Amino acid sequence: MSKFSLYPVTLDGLDIEAKREEIRAYFHNTYDIFEKIFEVLKSDEIFYQKSEPTRHPMIFYFGHTATFFINKLVYMKIIKERINSEFESIFAVGVDEMEWDDLESSRYKWPKVEDVREYRKKVRSLVDGLISSLPLTLPITQESPIWIILMGIEHERIHIETSLVLHRQMPLKNVKEVREFNICPHSSEAVKNEMIKIEGANVVLGKDKSHNLYGWDNEYGKYSQYVDDFKTSKYLVSNGEFMEFVKDGGYENEEFWDDEGRKFLKISGAKHPTFWVFENGKFRYRTLCKLIDMPLDWPVDVNALEAEAFCRYKSKKDGVFYSLPSEAEYRLIYDYAGLRDIPDFHESRANLNFYHYFSSCPVNEFGFNGIYDVVGNVWQWSRTPIFGFEGFEVHPAYDDFSVPTFDNRHALILGSSWASSGNLIMKHSRYAFRKHFPQNAGFRYVVSNSDIKIEQDVYESDELVSQYCEFQYGDAYLGVKNFAIECAKIASKFVKNYTKALDMGCATGRTTFELAKSFNKVEGIDFSARFIGVGVKLKNEGYIAFSSKTEGDLVQKKRVSIEELGYEKVKEKVSFWQGDACNLKPNFNSYDLILATNLIDRLYNPKLFLESVHNRLNNEGVLILTSPYTWQESSTKKEFWLGGYRDESGKEVKTIDTLKAILGKNFELLHVEDREFVIKETARKFQHSVAEVSVWRKK
Incomplete structure (x- = not known):
């Protein structure tokens, strides 16, 4: 089965063109394997079936x-044009049972498989x-455009494995055997651990x-801990060893379960x-595409x-x-x-990377x-x-890869499986x-006295999110009123109907909750899962905790409850979603009402x-835009700026004039005003800005 295995790309080297070819081969190998595993599905109709209710089709x-x-x-901003904006919207988000993963089938019109x-x-x-044309220097760093290609490849490697799990959960009638996917042909009695x-x-x-x-991102940084002597099981827990638990009524005895x-x-x-x-009075074992006699010496597949x-x-x-065992x-x-590490390690010594099966x-095959x-x-x-190490930083291209899982509900899995490859x-x-997820996962046990020391609240260590928490939920500074609350008040003056509102670019969600005091339903959307996670936590857990920087490394820890904010009676009206304002799902x-707060100058288009x-x-719905018009190329390429530059004739282009030109076709401009806001950086340093607020009614 070695034709499916390929070592990950190294980031260093001497020959740039050779590195391009290495990346190209790795990309196509990944793409080929991913498409190959979908041949397991018996027909195109099965693509529209769910393996389980908590997953998409x-x-x-x-x-x-x-x-x-x-x-x-x-x-x-590596490419300018999309291939299919509809596909790139409906296929974007929804893989981990997060509050903002929209799994409601009625919301989607799935395209044809072909x-x-x-x-x-x-x-x-x-x-x-x-891969052929992007700038490339060696070694490849996180700032390189090629890094985003590698990110896409490794992301697809993850989904090769997780999709195989979903296929394995499909009813047998919906799957077929693929000739190249050979399962291990031998098993025996369980070995004694x-x-x-x-x-x-x-x-x-x-x-x-x-x-x-x-x-x-979660791999970088540093964490150290002294671990005392401990003992570990020689083998993974086999089906045979786990069978004792099942036959002794382990699933029925609640004392064994938290x-x-x-x-x-x-x-x-x-x-x-x-x-x-x-079936027929005995247990059998489901492989990818068929049932076999129970392999007692294979590792048991269980959730945490x-x-x-x-x-x-x-x-x-x-x-x-x-x-x-703990991670340490x-x-x-x-x-x-x-x-050691890949590529020093060779897969012939272990059942991984599709090399063997x-x-x-059997749990005693690879020692x-x-x-x-x-x-x-x-x-x-x-x-x-899972948690972030000291020095953890999100990668700007994928800020929701790790941080949403730093919630004490996602347990680390260790060591890889037969279906693991790449990173x-x-x-x-x-x-x-999540602990209830089925994976290609089992376990070994330890006898240990070591504690686990982790930070309990990610928002206390996420400086940017904490800064926005302070902005929206913290104190008022320099005599300037809370911007999130004031924006909601402005909206209430101009809206005629109060059925449904959208807080676009909602950040940590304060305005979303404020709008719920007036509207029957409010949806908050932000591109960053890190931000909407704050609103979700406030709604579901009733509080948020964050750190407000005072001086240097010194911080003031703050905690705000939903009762203090007065939102306990409106929280059920509120929902939060992750989304791209430039390509929202239909x-x-x-x-x-659509309220876009300090958003337009942060969009890529x-x-x-x-x-x-x-x-x-x-009809007669209201659009409210607020923005300080801080145009910068780090957020928006200059060719997409709405203002803040001179045109070819040398005339100054102001953002409000461009807004009138774009929105004037479908909207009537009702009102324009300035509104101050203050973002605290430290106890003695603040960003004091003035946003222009423009109110538009749909014609």
């Missing part, structure tokens, strides 16, 4: 990875051309930006692992809640406290095994210094919720999923937003 994922390339390239295939061909051709001692040491996690392999686990049992009705099938419940069961049975403990296991294999499956076979759930098999990779429509916004308003 498979057509979404088939289009998603291609649109990711285009959306990121447009956003980073049209998505044709779209993917166009994307393939465009990206291939960019045993414990191996790992000596304690100081563990340092993270890498710096000079590392020669692509990394996601609150989240009991909720999972109630909702799912689970009595055994997802990929076990009970099931793995934790087994550890509690075994602890009670043996009188020893077992748990899942796993690193010591990795080091004990003598492993399209399935798991590393006496411990088996340290990498490969199945991912291993940890007890560590997924690297030493420093860090991936996390279901965002029929508004009586504001004219696109303005030329179509009338289609989203009801």
Whole structure:
């Protein structure tokens, strides 16, 4: 099966043209594998089926990875034109059960599979051309345009694996075997597990930006912890070992499950692992496309809640406290095994990168210094919720890759699986999923006394988000009233109907909540999942916490509750969504008010937003724009500025005049005023700005 495996691209080298060809080969290999795995679906009709209710139909994922390339390239201003704006909107967001993932099927009109295939061909051709033509110097850095291509490739590598999980969850009648996807042909009785001692040491996690392999933002930075001596299981927990838990009534005995686990049992009705099938009085095992006799010596596939419940069961049975390993403990296991990093590691030594099988294999097949499956076979759930290391910074092209998962609800998975490739098999990779998610994941257990030390609230460490929290929810400064509240008040003066409002560019959501005092329904949309996560937390958890910088590294920690703000009675009217103002999904429509606060001078193509916004308003609906008109090329290429420059004749172009020209076709200008706002940087430094507010009524 080695034709499917290919090592990740290194970022360094001496020959630029050779590096381009290396990237090209890696891109096409990734694209080919992704399309190949969709051959598992028996017919095009199956693309419109869901593997489970919390997921989109498979057509979404088939289009998603291609649109990711285009959306990121447009956003980073590497390309100017879209290929298909409709596809690049409906396939953009919705893969992780976030509050803002819109899974309501009635909102979507899915395109034909053949049209998505044709779209993917166009994307393939465009990206291939960019690999040849984009500026390239070595080593490749995060600032390089080629980095965005690598980001798209590694993103698709992730979806190769997660799509295989979804295909495996499909009813057997909906899938077919693919000749090249060979599963492991052998199994035996379960091996008896045993414990191996790992000596304690100081563990340092993270890498710096000079590392020669692509990394996601959460891999960079530094975290150190001393880990005491501990013991780890020699093997992953096999189907045979887990069978004892199932037969002893482990799924029925609530003492082995925490609150989240009991909720999972109630909702799912689970009595055994997802990929076990009970028929004719015995358990069988679901591989990608068929049922086989239970391979007792293969690793069990379970979610984190099931793995934790087994550890509690075994602890009670043996009188020893077992748990899942922490991220730091796993690193010591990795080091004990003598492993290094890709490309030093060769996949022939482990069941990963599609080199051996399209399935798991016996837990005693691939050993590393006496411990088996340290990498490969199945991912291993940890007890560590993912968090950002010291020095963590989001990448501007993909600010919602990691931060939305820093919520103590996403547990790290460690070590890779048979379906992992690319960045997924690297030493420093860090991936996390919600604990109830099925993955190609199992677990090993440890006996440990080490604690996990992580920061509990991401918004206290995210400087930009904290700054906006202070702006919207913090104190008033320099005698200037709260801008978010004042904008909502202005809106109430001009709107005739109060059924539905859109807060476009809602940031951390204060105006969205304020508008809900008047409107029956308010939707807040922002491009940044980091920002809307604040509004979601306030709505669902009743508070937000953030840090307000005072001086140097000193901060004042603040906490605001929904009761203090007076929103507890209106919160159910509010919803938050992630979206691109220049390419919104068509279901965002029929508004009586659209409020775009300090937005237009931050869009990559504001004219696109303005030329179509009338289609989203009801008759006599109101559009309110506020902006200080701070045009800068870091946000908007100069050719797309609406003002702040001289035209070819030397005449000054003012933004308000361009707004009148664009919006005048469909709107009547009702009102213009100036409105101050203040953003605190430190206790003694503030951004004091004046936004122009313009109010427009749809003709």
